[in-house]
Amino acid sequence: MSGTRARTRAVPAALAASALVLAGCGAEGADDGGEWTPQQPIEITAPADTGGGWDTLARTSSRIMEDAGLVDQSVQVVNKPGGGGAIGWSYIANNAGDPHKLFVTSPPILFVPLAGESDHDHSDFTPISRLATEYMTYLVPADSPMETFDDLVDELEDDPGAVSVAGGSAPGSMDHVALAGAADAAGVDAGELNYVAFDGGGEATTALLGGHVDAAVSGAGESMELIEAGEVKALAVSASERVDVLPDVPTLTELGVDFTFDIWRGVMGPPDMSQEEIAYYESVFAEMMEQDSWKEESSKLGWTDTYQDSADFEAFLDEKHTEFVDILDEVGLQ
Amino acid sequence: MDTLTQLVSGFSVALSPENLLFVFVGVLAGTIIGILPGLGPMTAIALMIPVAFGMDPTTAIIMLAGVYYGAVFGGSTSSILLNAPGIAGTVATSFDGYPMARDGRAGKALAVAAIASFVGGTVGVVGLMLIAPTLSKVAVSFGPAEYFGLMVLGLTAVVSLAGKNVTKGLISAVVGVIVALVGIDSATGTLRFTFDRPELYEGIDFLIVALGVFALAEVFVLLSRRGHGGAQGGVTSLRLSKREVRAMTPPALRGSVLGFFTGVLPGAGATVASFLSYSTEKRIASDGDTFGTGNIKGVAAPEAGNNGAAIGSFVPLLTLGVPGSGTTAILLGALLVLGVRPGPMMLEQHPGVFWGVVASMYIGSIVLLILNLPLIPLFAKVLNTPKAVLLPLVVVFCVMGVYGLSFSVFDLWLLIGFGVLGFLMRANSFPAAPLILGLILGGLMERNMRQALQISGGDWSVFVTKPIPAVLLALAAASLLPTVVGLIRRRRARADRGWEVPAA
Numbered sequence: 001m002s003g004t005r006a007r008t009r010a011v012p013a014a015l016a017a018s019a020l021v022l023a024g025c026g027a028e029g030a031d032d033g034g035e036w037t038p039q040q041p042i043e044i045t046a047p048a049d050t051g052g053g054w055d056t057l058a059r060t061s062s063r064i065m066e067d068a069g070l071v072d073q074s075v076q077v078v079n080k081p082g083g084g085g086a087i088g089w090s091y092i093a094n095n096a097g098d099p100h101k102l103f104v105t106s107p108p109i110l111f112v113p114l115a116g117e118s119d120h121d122h123s124d125f126t127p128i129s130r131l132a133t134e135y136m137t138y139l140v141p142a143d144s145p146m147e148t149f150d151d152l153v154d155e156l157e158d159d160p161g162a163v164s165v166a167g168g169s170a171p172g173s174m175d176h177v178a179l180a181g182a183a184d185a186a187g188v189d190a191g192e193l194n195y196v197a198f199d200g201g202g203e204a205t206t207a208l209l210g211g212h213v214d215a216a217v218s219g220a221g222e223s224m225e226l227i228e229a230g231e232v233k234a235l236a237v238s239a240s241e242r243v244d245v246l247p248d249v250p251t252l253t254e255l256g257v258d259f260t261f262d263i264w265r266g267v268m269g270p271p272d273m274s275q276e277e278i279a280y281y282e283s284v285f286a287e288m289m290e291q292d293s294w295k296e297e298s299s300k301l302g303w304t305d306t307y308q309d310s311a312d313f314e315a316f317l318d319e320k321h322t323e324f325v326d327i328l329d330e331v332g333l334q
Numbered sequence: 335m336d337t338l339t340q341l342v343s344g345f346s347v348a349l350s351p352e353n354l355l356f357v358f359v360g361v362l363a364g365t366i367i368g369i370l371p372g373l374g375p376m377t378a379i380a381l382m383i384p385v386a387f388g389m390d391p392t393t394a395i396i397m398l399a400g401v402y403y404g405a406v407f408g409g410s411t412s413s414i415l416l417n418a419p420g421i422a423g424t425v426a427t428s429f430d431g432y433p434m435a436r437d438g439r440a441g442k443a444l445a446v447a448a449i450a451s452f453v454g455g456t457v458g459v460v461g462l463m464l465i466a467p468t469l470s471k472v473a474v475s476f477g478p479a480e481y482f483g484l485m486v487l488g489l490t491a492v493v494s495l496a497g498k499n500v501t502k503g504l505i506s507a508v509v510g511v512i513v514a515l516v517g518i519d520s521a522t523g524t525l526r527f528t529f530d531r532p533e534l535y536e537g538i539d540f541l542i543v544a545l546g547v548f549a550l551a552e553v554f555v556l557l558s559r560r561g562h563g564g565a566q567g568g569v570t571s572l573r574l575s576k577r578e579v580r581a582m583t584p585p586a587l588r589g590s591v592l593g594f595f596t597g598v599l600p601g602a603g604a605t606v607a608s609f610l611s612y613s614t615e616k617r618i619a620s621d622g623d624t625f626g627t628g629n630i631k632g633v634a635a636p637e638a639g640n641n642g643a644a645i646g647s648f649v650p651l652l653t654l655g656v657p658g659s660g661t662t663a664i665l666l667g668a669l670l671v672l673g674v675r676p677g678p679m680m681l682e683q684h685p686g687v688f689w690g691v692v693a694s695m696y697i698g699s700i701v702l703l704i705l706n707l708p709l710i711p712l713f714a715k716v717l718n719t720p721k722a723v724l725l726p727l728v729v730v731f732c733v734m735g736v737y738g739l740s741f742s743v744f745d746l747w748l749l750i751g752f753g754v755l756g757f758l759m760r761a762n763s764f765p766a767a768p769l770i771l772g773l774i775l776g777g778l779m780e781r782n783m784r785q786a787l788q789i790s791g792g793d794w795s796v797f798v799t800k801p802i803p804a805v806l807l808a809l810a811a812a813s814l815l816p817t818v819v820g821l822i823r824r825r826r827a828r829a830d831r832g833w834e835v836p837a838a
Contacts, residue, residue, distance in 0.1 A: 049380065052667060056667055056671055059671075060671065063387065080741070081536075082532065082533060082536060082742060083536060087532055087740070118532070119532075164789040170519075171521075171523045194789075196785050197520050197521055197522075197785075198785065202656045202657045202666075206474055207478070209474040210474035210475055211477075212478060213789055221670075225676075226677060229678035231678055
């Protein structure tokens with residue numbers, strides 16, 4: 001079943017790649033007349049409540065796109081909360097071929113289906129652009145005897161179960177995988193980790209601040225204030241290069257741990273979008289990210305711009321999917 | 335002294351015409367949205383976020399904070415008048431508020447709620463101003479084991495909410511706990527009782543259950559009774575006698591303090607605060623047995639508690655950047671977008687924002703009181719609406735509130751299901767309040783217990799070797815003692831008298 005799906009998806013991906021080349025040419029020369037433009041208001045779905053990360057991304061994008069006049073149509077944000085995203089995704093899947101219905105997305109589109117909690121996964125949708133990335137930080141309380149990531153690894157090697165590590169998502173989801181992947185790459189048995197799931201990153205960092213857990217995994221955006229204030233120590237960040245918002249925190253890569261974890265944010269569309277439609281949105285989002293207002297907002301939120309076009313984004317998703325399946329297998333959750 | 339100068343500068347921020355206007359706008363919008371059954375502070379803030387985009391950050395947070403406590407206050411109005419709480423924090427208010435309204439004392443109930451809210455809000459703001467930085471330590475001192483103790487203590491309130499029949503109360507509470515288990519189990523990621531419905535993955539929202547078993551069930555009960563149902567006559571009198579003021583003052587003050595400190599704990603919040611205040615007052619009041627039949631102390635305590643807690647929840651938000659509840663999580667999201675990153679650095683980096691917000695809360699509390707006292711007679715007139723008009727309206731608002739949560743028709747079926755359940759419970763004299771308590775606290779209790787055990791490596795002794803959980807659990811046991819002793823004594827007395835006197 002999924003094999004067929006992968007094959008049918010490969011065709012539009014190839015087309016999208018060639019469309020990009022065409023779009024690149026078009027930008028320099030004259031219009032070739034075959035370009036697609038939206039015919040009605042564009043709807044960006046946030047598959048969650050107002051106020052969350054997806055909602056913030058959707059509202060920020062729509063505002064900048066409208067303010068900068070990047071689209072002729074209005075851009076409306078629609079909230080479809082429920083099922084950790086599954087409700088919103090099935091809404092988009094039911095609008096196959098409608099190029100006016102986009103949605104904002106991030107790693108849960110890989111994790112939720114892997115947990116068997118969604119009928120749709122990333123391969124059911126049309127990747128449009130990856131926009132920005134936030135990285136994970138590995139934290140310990142300010143008064144912890146652990147000073148470096150190596151200290152943490154040592155403790156974990158001694159007795160993985162004795163070190164409680166808090167995260168803001170269910171086992172098998174983001175924070176857990178970011179921890180398990182790093183532990184695995186550092187040579188620790190990821191299946192033996194004592195991961196304590198909290199309801200959201202806020203609760204996890206609170207437990208850390210109170211010294212109720214030994215360590216925590218949390219998004220850089222959520223933790224940078226506490227790191228700056230010296231309330232917690234960041235042992236490492238899950239990037240390959242140092243992150244602007246946390247210049248003093250070493251990366252896993254430079255510590256010799258071959259693992260990165262991106263909390264990427266991107267935009268996808270419903271199934272069956274044409275190459276022209278994809279090309280149109282690719283250039284809109286690429287332009288959006290050139291706006292000063294975007295740069296300002298994204299640094300406020302602790303994001304790093306990491307644009308990818310449709311084809312690269314799709315390849316990235318497939319690669320991450322395979323990687324996560326392996327990690328979950330390691331942890332014993334797949 | 336330093337605090338005072340800071341506060342003065344805060345007032346100069348809050349008293350600027352623009353900020354003053356938006357305190358008013360926020361409080362007004364919050365109250366109006368909060369009054370509608372089914373719409374609580376979360377919805378209110380979510381609705382106002384788009385308005386706040388692009389505002390000056392200080393003005394925006396002042397307005398959103400106003401929306402928040404305005405909505406907490408507004409929620410009590412629908413609890414009292416229609417038995418339709420819009421948020422968990424005002425459920426306890428309906429226990430005595432609604433009976434008062436049915437007795438024709440709606441005006442008084444609303445006045446007590448307004449004044450107690452004002453007291454709770456004011457005590458909360460004073461606390462926030464004086465001890466917020468110190469309190470951030472208290473907020474994080476509660477880990478999973480401590481919360482478990484707190485939730486157990488909260489759950490012992492079942493006994494006082496159960497009314498005459500403790501067994502039926504316990505059954506009702508257990509049903510509530512079972513409902514709380516529906517959804518993805520956060521400790522393992524396992525789906526529980528979801529029957530392959532993605533709509534159930536995130537659990538059943540509290541609001542659906544509360545509106546079902548309280549508001550819809552009440553509509554069904556009123557429908558099944560012939561003749562006029564609503565309260566009549568003397569509805570509009572809101573004047574409180576000296577005796578009443580004297581009666582409500584201590585519960586309001588105790589509720590405020592208890593509420594503020596409970597609110598400071600992320601994860602406890604307004605609901606736990608209002609239930610704790612209510613059950614504490616019921617236990618210590620000389621007329622405790624009249625709680626649940628329209629005792630003004632039973633309105634004053636939870637109202638002061640939930641407003642104190644609403645302000646208290648700003649402590650972890652502003653000093654640690656940690657949201658203590660769903661509502662403050664939304665607020666945090668809005669602040670981040672506005673470029674204000676609450677946290678330990680906020681007092682140093684944005685003192686104007688912090689003190690401006692504190693000062694605006696003083697102003698907001700006063701605006702709330704001025705706005706609401708004159709409106710009470712108007713609100714209370716709702717009860718004079720003919721049944722044929724009022725009941726369908728209540729149903730409409732319940733449906734709107736639930737649909738607005740998720741835009742899911744599935745949730746509407748759940749609402750009707752819980753309405754029928756609530757009606758059947760009423761018909762067989764099962765109290766509904768323990769169900770709500772079990773739903774709210776049971777889920778938190780389970781989660782925290784498992785987190786605590788996971789951290790301790792499965793060692794149960796953490797609940798008694800750590801001081802805070804040990805004290806909380808001991809308090810819980812002590813609070814059950816009188817009931818148990820009472821039950822034994824009654825049984826013995828009955829045995830002495832033989833069987834000729836059946837229980838009344």
